[in-house]
Amino acid sequence: MTRVFTLTIDDREATGREDETILQVARDHGITIPRLCQLDGLSNIGACRLCVVEVRGVPKLLPACTTFINEGMEVYTNSERLQKYRRTIIEMLFAEGNHICSVCVANGHCELQSMAIQLGVDHISLPYFYPKRTVDASHERYALDRNRCILCTRCVRVCAEIEGAHTWDLMARGSQTTVITDLHQPWGTSESCTSCGKCVQVCPTGALFEKGNAVGEMTKHNSFLKTLAEMRENDK
Amino acid sequence: MTRTRIATVWLDGCSGCHMSFLDIDERLLALADQIDLVYSPLVDCKDFPDQVDVTLVEGAVSSEEDLEKISHIRARTRLLVSLGDCAVTGNVPSLRNSVGAEAVLQRAYLDPALLNPQIPDLVVPRLLPVVRPIHSVVKVDLYVPGCPPAADTIYYVVTELLAGRIPDIADKTRFGA
Numbered sequence: 001m002t003r004v005f006t007l008t009i010d011d012r013e014a015t016g017r018e019d020e021t022i023l024q025v026a027r028d029h030g031i032t033i034p035r036l037c038q039l040d041g042l043s044n045i046g047a048c049r050l051c052v053v054e055v056r057g058v059p060k061l062l063p064a065c066t067t068f069i070n071e072g073m074e075v076y077t078n079s080e081r082l083q084k085y086r087r088t089i090i091e092m093l094f095a096e097g098n099h100i101c102s103v104c105v106a107n108g109h110c111e112l113q114s115m116a117i118q119l120g121v122d123h124i125s126l127p128y129f130y131p132k133r134t135v136d137a138s139h140e141r142y143a144l145d146r147n148r149c150i151l152c153t154r155c156v157r158v159c160a161e162i163e164g165a166h167t168w169d170l171m172a173r174g175s176q177t178t179v180i181t182d183l184h185q186p187w188g189t190s191e192s193c194t195s196c197g198k199c200v201q202v203c204p205t206g207a208l209f210e211k212g213n214a215v216g217e218m219t220k221h222n223s224f225l226k227t228l229a230e231m232r233e234n235d236k
Numbered sequence: 237m238t239r240t241r242i243a244t245v246w247l248d249g250c251s252g253c254h255m256s257f258l259d260i261d262e263r264l265l266a267l268a269d270q271i272d273l274v275y276s277p278l279v280d281c282k283d284f285p286d287q288v289d290v291t292l293v294e295g296a297v298s299s300e301e302d303l304e305k306i307s308h309i310r311a312r313t314r315l316l317v318s319l320g321d322c323a324v325t326g327n328v329p330s331l332r333n334s335v336g337a338e339a340v341l342q343r344a345y346l347d348p349a350l351l352n353p354q355i356p357d358l359v360v361p362r363l364l365p366v367v368r369p370i371h372s373v374v375k376v377d378l379y380v381p382g383c384p385p386a387a388d389t390i391y392y393v394v395t396e397l398l399a400g401r402i403p404d405i406a407d408k409t410r411f412g413a
Contacts, residue, residue, distance in 0.1 A: 100331060
């Protein structure tokens with residue numbers, strides 16, 4: 001028997017099931033919480049921290065995508081403090097990689113770019129890292145530009161959880177972390193990759209793209225994910 | 237009525253932002269009545285004057301000359317605007333930052349030269365090791381991203397500034413626009 005909880009989000013009454021997250025319940029009530037790593041149909045890992053919210057009585061900020069609701073919870077999703085932290089997260093993502101929007105395949109269709117606009121980031125006040133990162137264009141149809149990767153791990157999750165191939169994974173730690181295929185070998189030589197392209201479609205930036213696209217031509221279509229997830233849920 | 241003293245500067249950029257500025261077309265005539273364009277690649281003036289009200293800066297800081305210019309300009313400008321992605325983020329000029337200035341010079345001057353290869357160090361200003369956005373060198377008062385910002389955006393920014401307001405560009409432009 002699933003219990004139903006009553007709570008408030010931004011001082012508005014809300015209800016949800018005990019197995020729902022703050023992010024889901026907020027959305028059901030018309031409150032959109034910014035996020036980058038979360039995608040419906042994939043597991044939630046709270047990696048990007050954009051969706052952090054304040055909960056009365058809890059001293060730390062909690063990621064809305066991995067925090068389940070509770071009875072009587074008082075959630076605040078858009079305080080000035082949260083807005084400031086979110087802008088800083090976006091700035092850190094821009095500063096840590098090499099994101100040159102004007103020459104990117106995903107220009108105009110990029111979730112990092114649109115999140116920057118939505119949160120009012122008009123410049124990066126942090127010093128840029130200018131890291132040396134590699135491009136893997138060894139796959140016949142797709143390419144990976146690590147300069148544009150924000151390590152959301154959507155590609156890792158969709159490949160492991162939906163396609164069942166687990167070609168993608170992470171290597172190393174901290175700012176050295178990078179996505180790899182199989183045992184860190186060129187994507188084109190991967191034996192586990194089925195070339196389904198799901199990773200490309202869920203990538204929020206221009207890090208994963210179909211070859212042959214020029215600036216701004218790479219639009220992503222990830223609606224298949226929700227449909228697949230729902231079909232699997234119904235099969236249970 | 238005193239006219240607003242406006243300057244525009246072209247550092248390391250493609251001049252696309254200046255082109256976009258010119259693209260405001262016939263509205264330039266109305267603007268011309270309200271401003272004095274005291275320094276710009278578009279006018280014949282060699283030295284950056286004192287007491288400029290607004291300076292629009294296109295381009296990133298890439299060379300020793302850029303660095304010297306922008307400090308000089310900042311000291312003589314009341315309100316400094318970073319115009320376009322190169323000024324705001326470093327943009328395309330900053331693509332060289334992960335490989336370094338040496339590699340770029342090698343590729344441009346030494347590799348293709350068949351006879352007497354050399355890197356110019358007179359007349360052509362020396363490159364800085366890292367291309368930087370304007371605000372990492374001097375204080376910037378307003379950011380207008382875009383590659384280039386649309387003519388309408390630039391017109392909006394200038395007319396708002398002339399009216400004594402700080403323009404809100406949130407829904408007008410973005411990185412890469």
